Amino acid sequence: MKARDFSVLLGVISIIIMLVIPLPGWLLSILILINISLALIVILVSMNTTEPLQFSVFPSLLLLLTLFRLGLNVSTTRSILSEANAGGVVETFGTFVIGNNPLVGFVVFVILIIIQFLVITKGSERVSEVAARFTLDAMPGKQMSIDADLNAGMINEQQAKDRREKIEHEADFYGAMDGASKFVKGDAIAGIIIVLINIIFGLIIGVAQLGLSFNEAIDVYMRLTVGDGLVSQIPALLISTATGIVVTRVASDGNLSADVSKQLLRYPTLLYIAGGTIFLLGLTPINFLLTTVIAAVLIFSAFSLSRKSQEEAEPTQEQIDESDSEEMRLPENVVGLINMDPIEFEFGYGLIPLADSNQGGDLLDRVVMIRRQLAIELGLVIPVVRIRDNIQLNPNEYRLKIKGNEVTRGELLLDHYLAMSPGIDEDELDGIDTVEPAFGLPAKWITEEAKDDAEMSGYTVVDPPSVVSTHITELVKRYAHQLIGRQETQQLIDHLKEMNPILVEEVTPDPLSVGDVQKVLAKLLREQVSIKNLPVIFETLADFAKMTTDTDLLTEYVRQSLSAQITNEIVQGRPQLKVITVSGEVEKLIAEHIQQTEHGSYLAMDPDTQQRVVHSVAENVENMSLQEEMPVILCSPTIRMYFKQLLDRFYPHVVVLSYNEIEPTAEIQSIGVVKVA
Structure with missing residues (x-):
């Protein structure tokens, strides 16, 4: 346990001891001064917080300080009644206030108690009650506001979680303050009772037991009682004031002192009016010199504030000249620098002609065509591609970034062509060996003079702009699921709503949120x-979202509804679809290892069994590659999702289909079986 934590525990135990064991006067004086110091620290902290939650420990601290103060009251009362002595601090406070007239001192003390109990304590208690009630009443509306911002894409999941936690903490804080304010009220009442006890029983003890005269008893016990009351009521008054400050504090950018000075002196004209009014009061029998001095101070302050405001509103020529450099230091400009482009294409200075239209570059036009092509193929509006040069890259190097993360890097030779081999080894072509970046095929960079010979030999010859545009197209397809967020999903929903409003209303916002729909589309x-076929997707979601909101299961239902589309994309006009099937043994094995949790289901298979299944898949995929066939695995609908999850880490590009996703008219030929090797 840390020393700081141990000291707090020791302090609480000491308070309990104070209630039982008599304490000497010098120790009481030390504890009284500590009590006053703690009260000063609390009120200063409360004045310097910008929002109540910055002092969230205050309710518990208020209880401990109240207990400490009551423990001191018990100890000082014991000392006053038993020894007619409660330490130098109590004696000093009592003598200073009472002076030579005990009655006047007692009246001053009674006024202090009335202020403490009827004004500060009662007001703080009432404000705490109202704040707690209003905070609890406002919680549902605040929660709905957070959900609306989240669904609209204005905030992310973490920001929504943080805001919900803040609302919960506010409710807990104001509820605790409502209860803690009752301790303050009880402490004030206890102080009044203790004062009466000290006076009444002090007089009885002084006259009956100590043999003092009535006047001597009044002088001794009134002085000690008033002193004891002051050293306890002054910290209580500070704590009560701090309570009122905390519960009435409205969140702002500054502390209480800054807000008061800024807002109170915001209108200099009003200070002129106040100064004139005070001056006119001096024409009455009130002291003319005093009112004139105060009025002069107010008017001078108003003049100074007016002049300062005018100077701030009209900048000097020097400030205007420095505005450009100062503008770069403003927070809003700094914030603008952290904006992240969804898609960034950067290239070295040697590839500038690729994007410079003055040098014949048409990359910008090609990117426009890529966005149109992908909108037709994927049904997703791809964000604008940010194209810029980067001197940190090699002259002929380029890279593509998705959401700020680099996903590929390649190299182009602008004065060459990329020739891809037809698979015939008879013709040897001179060139620079390389790899075609989009599909990973072996290729060569050849000169323009060798272009005709390469085409005659059956090579596929592509110019550099086509190479990079194909690479961009394939990568954007691969990472399209990262480019669709809640904002993009909302745009698709709004577009669909124009033609199918009833369908959209049946799906979102109930039973599915925009975030749920976004997850299905991303999968x-x-x-x-x-x-692209959003109507069919939403029809399926409308049918099955009433039974489950698990986005994984909903995605499987949607895939089955899109069986005709998926079949056409896979078959692509071929007479037969050659596939790899999954054996019944493997399907049963996967089904037995599916774990159900409150957050969904997942495949929990031991590594050894996984390795054997993946090894079997690898053999079959290699055989299909040798036959120049696209690897497609066919399995039952119940395990397709989990089998795909298993292969994603090893063969992410292998297509996994279920029997329900293939049209009955498609001719299928099995050329391999996945078994447990």
Whole structure:
């Protein structure tokens, strides 16, 4: 346990001891001064917080300080009644206030108690009650506001979680303050009772037991009682004031002192009026010199504030000249620098002609065509591609970034062509060996003079702009699921709502939020399934969202509804679809290892069994590659999702389909079986 934590525990135990064991006068004086110091610290902290939650420990601290003060009251009362002595601090306070007239001192003390109990304590208690009630009443509306911002894409999941936690903490804080304010009220009442006890029983003890005269008893016990009351009521008054400050504090950018000075002196004209009014009061029998001095101070302050405001409103020529440099230091300009482009294409200075239209570059036009093509194929409006040069890259190097993360890097030779081999080894072509970046095929960079010979030999020859545009197209397809967020999903929903308003209303916002729909669309795009047919997707969601809101299951239902589209995309005009099937043994094995949790289901298979299944898949995929066939695995609908999850880490590009996703008219030929090797 840390020393700081141990000291707090020791302090609480000491308070309990104070209630039982008599304390000497010198120790009481030390504890009284500590009590006053703690009260000063609390009120200063409360004045320097910008919002109540910055002092969230205050309710518990208020209880401990109240207990400490009551413990001191018990100890001082014991000392006053038993020894007619409660330490130098109590004696000094009592002598200073009472002076030579005990009655006047007692009246001053009674006024202090009335202020403490009827004004500060009662007001703080009432404000705490109202704040707690209003905070609890406002919670549902605040929660709905957060959900609306989240669904609209204005905030992310973490920001929504933080805001919900803040609302919960506010409710807990004001509820605790409502209860803690009752301790303050009880402490004030206890102080009044203790004062009466000290006076009444002090007089009885002084006259009956100590043999003092009535006047001597009045002088001794009145002085000690008033002193004891002051050293306890002054900290209580500070704590009560701090309570009122905390519960009435409105969140702002500054502390209480800054807000008061800023807002109170915001209108200099009003200070002129106040100064004139005070001056006119001096024409009455009130002291003319005094009112004139105060009025002069107010008017001078108003003049100074007016002049300062005018100077701030009219900047000097020097300030105007420095505005450009100062503008870069403003927070809003700094914030603008953290904006992240969804898609960024950067290239070295050697590839500038690729994007410079004055040098014949047409990359910008090609990017426009890519966005149109992907909108038709995927049904997703791809964000604008930010194209810029980067001197940190090699002259002929380029890279593509998705959401700020680099996903690929390549190299182009602008004065060459990329020739891809037809698979015939007879013709040897001179060139620079490389790899075609989009599909990873072996290729060569050849000169323009060798272009005709390469085409005659059956090579596929592509110019550099086509190479990079194809690369961008394939990568954007691959990472399209990262490019669709809640804002993009809302745009698709709004577009669909123009033609099918009833369908949209049946799906969102109830039973599915925009975030749920976004997850389904992202899962489809992750496996290269187009979301262009939104009506069919929403029809399926409308049918099945009433039974489950699990986005994984909903995605499977949507895939089955898109079976015709998926079949056409896979078959692509071929007479037969050659596939790899999954054996019944493997399907049963996967089904037995599916774990159900409150957050969904997942495949929990031991590593050894996973390795054997993946090894079997690897053998079959290699055989299909040798036959120049696209690897497609066919399995039952119940395990498709989990089997795809298993293969994603090893073969993310292998297509996994269920029997329900293939049209009955498609001719299928099995050329391999996945078994437990």
